[in-house]
Amino acid sequence: MYFLETKNVIKQYADHLALNSVSICVPENNIFGLLGPNGAGKTTLIRIINQITAPDSGEVLLNGNPLKQEDVHKIGYLPEERGLYKKMKVGEQVLYLAQLKGMSKKDAKIRMNHWFDKFGISDWSNKKVEELSKGMQQKIQFITTVLHEPKLLILDEPFSGFDPVNAELLKKEIMELKEAGATIIFSTHNMGSVEDLCENITLINRSKAVLQGRVDDIRQQMKKHIFCVRVANETFIPKDGVYDVINTKRIPGGIEATIKIGANLSNNEVIKSLVSDYTIIAFEEILPSMQEVFIETVKDSSLIEI
Amino acid sequence: MSKIGIIIEREYMTRVYKKSFIIMTLAIPFIFIALIAGTLLLSQIKDKEAKEIAVIDYTGKFGQVLKDTESYKFLRVEDIGEESASNYYKSSGRDIYAILTITGDLIENPKQITLFSEKTLNMGLKKDISNQLNPYLSELKIESYNIPDLKRIVADSKVSIDIDTVKWDIEGGETKSSAELASIIGMVFTFLIYMFIFAYGGMVMQAVIQEKTNRIVEVMVSSVKPFELMMGKIIGIAFVGLTQFLIWMAIIIGACTALGIGASASEIKDIATVGMEQQMMNQQMLGGGAAMADPGIIADINGMIQGVNFSELIACFVIYFIGGYLLYASLFAAIGSLVDQEADTQQFMMPVTLIIMFAFYTAIYSIENPDGPLAFWCSVIPLTSPIVMMVRLPYDVPLWQLFLSIGLLLGSFIATTAIAAKIYRTGILMYGKKTTWKEVFKWLKYSN
Incomplete structure (x- = not known):
């Protein structure tokens, strides 16, 4: 059973279909990437999971049960467009938002002190939000998102607005939360962080889920049979029926070549053929990066639509 | 919760807990009171200096009736000879607001009185002059009938009524009510x-x-x-x-x-009194009678406030x-x-x-x-x-x-x-x- 499932969710706005029968499956205690170009429908789906809007049809299951109003307490949501009450003091603000997530003031205070200590920002408590820098505000916002220890965390572009040091800190916190048992939905354009963090993804394009599965599996499926070969020879040429050479590059003591092998050949057959001609130093398959997967999938699915 | x-x-x-809220909440009643008091005060202050009105009375009978008021000072000009009023206006060298000429017997022809000025004259001056002259002219006219005691009879016949409005409560008791006060509240x-x-x-x-x-x-x-x-x-x-x-x-x-x-809802009373003063002034002017401010009125207002x-x-x-x-x-x-x-x-x-x-x-x-x-x-x-x-x-x-x-x-x-x-x-x-x-x-x- 999945921790969170959406089943054939449809959402129609006045003049466009925002979600066209989208189903996603998020396993428990997993970091799940929700990917897609701008305007694909990610935010709408996230809002439906947060019960900010309701789907026209289809359902959302949390732990196998349809979402209830109280379930908002189990969810922590960091929207892409961050915002806090500017005139409110940091401490009051954090407590206020935690209370709205169903925590008692007393518990919220304990948790708040814990997080403030952790981030070394205990002395901010009495400052007004508008006195803080943008990066500081982001930290506060992150704390308000996780303070009530949500089972499901929804982070929309969490790294935007963070400098590299703080982004790294945030990444660490996300991993820690996952270790502690949280399930995390992670929506981003930053494919590098997807490869680093996500185990499963769904890619939404033009209101439809066009690609989903484990990151490793997807990269395997989308592989182009491209290998990197290093040989200790002076020349490297294509071999008909076995491999094409995409490019070659001179390296100290030999050549590095990128080759594309015939789809019906196994790796061993190729190596056999190579061994007979060259002295092999290295032989390695190149899997497509998530960046490539993303671009290719979006391009393909857009072509079909047109 | x-x-x-x-x-x-x-x-x-x-x-x-905002400072602005606390300040505004405390200040507004006082600003409000000050505003009302200020308007009242301002409405009572007339022009500081009385304006000078030159009176050229060719008959010599009526000019002296005009008494100086708060706003106007009447200057009697004796005999300007052949000089026209407009020339006098220019040559006098004084700051004269207007010239009043009386060219004939007003009892016979009330139209023979004219105000000249370079400015557009306000209603107050016209009213002032007629309020002073009218009763005098009436008296003269009454005298001219030569009927004994007529003056007293006429004075006696002038009645000014003052309607008390009384509201019955459920027990049949009476409280004075006031339309003015009700509308103000x-x-x-x-x-x-x-x-x-x-x-x-x-x-x-x-x-x-x-x-x-x-x-x-x-x-x-x-x-x-x-x-x-x-x-x-x-x-x-x-x-x-x-x-x-x-x-x-x-x-x-x-x-x-x-x-x-005694001063309950003092602002309200202030407004009410002003309204009444205004009325009384009007009465005085129009009737020319002696409707003096009745000290009972103020006491009445208290009663009326209790009636609301x-x-x-x-x-x-x-x-x-x-x-x-x-x-x-x-x-x-x-x-x-x-x-x-x-x-x-x-x-x-x-x-x-x-x-x-x-x-x-x-x-x-x-x-x-x-x-x-x-x-x-x-x-x-x-x-x-x-x-x-x-x-x-x-x-x-x-x-x-x-x-x-x-x-x-x-x-x-x-x-x-x-x-x-x-x-x-x-x-x-x-x-x-x-x-x-x-x-x-x-x-x-x-x-x-």
């Missing part, structure tokens, strides 16, 4: 409601826009329902308004007890304030949700402002005819009733009308709140493009 309670608490606390409450609706409705709208531009709203609605957020805000701000009103009442009551009950049922008035004020505020605040919240910044509210504010203004002017008109059809309908129809009914209340509105009006108000604020909530929950998440009326109507059909 429920979530809506938490929201109400925050909305209330952040506003009530009605006006004060109407103005208060009008002010509160705009001030606090505007505050709701501002708060909604702020949450939207801050982008906190998305976080908020992931924790609470948009309806809870909107109502929490509206109710929280309503408590702020009530707090302010109660503080004002406390200040007024405190001030009244401090000054002794203040507890009922204040109870109704609170009901209409809450009802009217809730009705409009939900509309203001919906409007706030439609825009990205305050400057864009214009197109949506327009109809609402028009209705409130219409109600306000109807209320002013209704003072003269508090039981007329316009006043009746506008005090029953919910969008205008909170403002118009306050004017009618001191005139003892029939109970069924009051209940009908309040019932309709309650029903309609539930309806507008439901509609506003639908607009609100869609509006708060819309950014960028300007919303049109057409789209707003479409949102009403969205299921969620």
Whole structure:
């Protein structure tokens, strides 16, 4: 059973279909990437999971049960467009938002002190939000998102607005939360962080889920049979029926070549053929990066639509 | 505590503890009193220097009748010979405001008196002169009939009536009531409601826009329902308004007890006395009689104030304030949700402002005819009733009308709140493009 499932969710706005029968499956205690170009429908789906809007049809299951109003307490949501009450003091603000997530003031205070200590920002408590820098505000916002220890965390572009040091800190916190048992939905354009963090993804394009599965599996499926070969020879040429050479590059003591092998050949057959001609130093398959997967999938699915 | 309670608490606390709120709440009663006192004072101050009026009386009979007043000084010019009045005006070298010429016997021909000036003359001067000359001319005329004692008979025949209006209470006891006082009290409450609706409705709208531009709203609605957020805000701000009103009442009551009950609602009395003084002055001028200020009048006003049922008035004020505020605040919240910044509210504010203004002017008109059809309908129809009914209340509105009006108000604020909530929950998440009326109507059909 999945921790969170959406089943054939449809959402129609006045003049466009925002979600066209989208189903996603998020396993428990997993970091799940929700990917897609701008305007694909990610935010709408996230809002439906947060019960900010309701789907026209289809359902959302949390732990196998349809979402209830109280379930908002189990969810922590960091929207892409961050915002806090500017005139409110940091401490009051954090407590206020935690209370709205169903925590008692007393518990919220304990948790708040814990997080403030952790981030070394205990002395901010009495400052007004508008006195803080943008990066500081982001930290506060992150704390308000996780303070009530949500089972499901929804982070929309969490790294935007963070400098590299703080982004790294945030990444660490996300991993820690996952270790502690949280399930995390992670929506981003930053494919590098997807490869680093996500185990499963769904890619939404033009209101439809066009690609989903484990990151490793997807990269395997989308592989182009491209290998990197290093040989200790002076020349490297294509071999008909076995491999094409995409490019070659001179390296100290030999050549590095990128080759594309015939789809019906196994790796061993190729190596056999190579061994007979060259002295092999290295032989390695190149899997497509998530960046490539993303671009290719979006391009393909857009072509079909047109 | 429920979530809506938490929201109400925050909305209330952040506003009530603001320095600006505390200062304004304490200062406004005094500003208000100062304003009224100031206007009264100013209206009583005439031009500092009396203007000079040259009187050229060719008959020599009437010029000396004119006595200097506060505003005008009459200079009698003896014999200017052949010189024309306009030449005299130019050559006199003095700052003369106007020249009055009397060219013939006014008893025979009252038209032979003329005022010349380079300026457009005000009504006051003309009135002043005729008020002084008319009684004198009448007397002369009466004398000219040569009937003995006629003067006394005529004086005797002048009767000035002063109608006391007395209201019966249930036990048949009598209290003096005063139309003037009732209208003033009605006006004060109407103005208060009008002010509160705009001030606090505007505050709701501002708060909604702020949450939207801050982008906190998305976080908020992931924790609470948009309806809870909107109502929490509206109710929280309503408590702020009530707090302010109660503080004002406390200040007024405190001030009244401090000054002794004799001066209860002293501002109201001030206005009332001015109105009456004005009337008395008019009487004096027109009748020329000796209707002196009756010291009993001031005492009467105290009686009249006691004749007004203040507890009922204040109870109704609170009901209409809450009802009217809730009705409009939900509309203001919906409007706030439609825009990205305050400057864009214009197109949506327009109809609402028009209705409130219409109600306000109807209320002013209704003072003269508090039981007329316009006043009746506008005090029953919910969008205008909170403002118009306050004017009618001191005139003892029939109970069924009051209940009908309040019932309709309650029903309609539930309806507008439901509609506003639908607009609100869609509006708060819309950014960028300007919303049109057409789209707003479409949102009403969205299921969620």
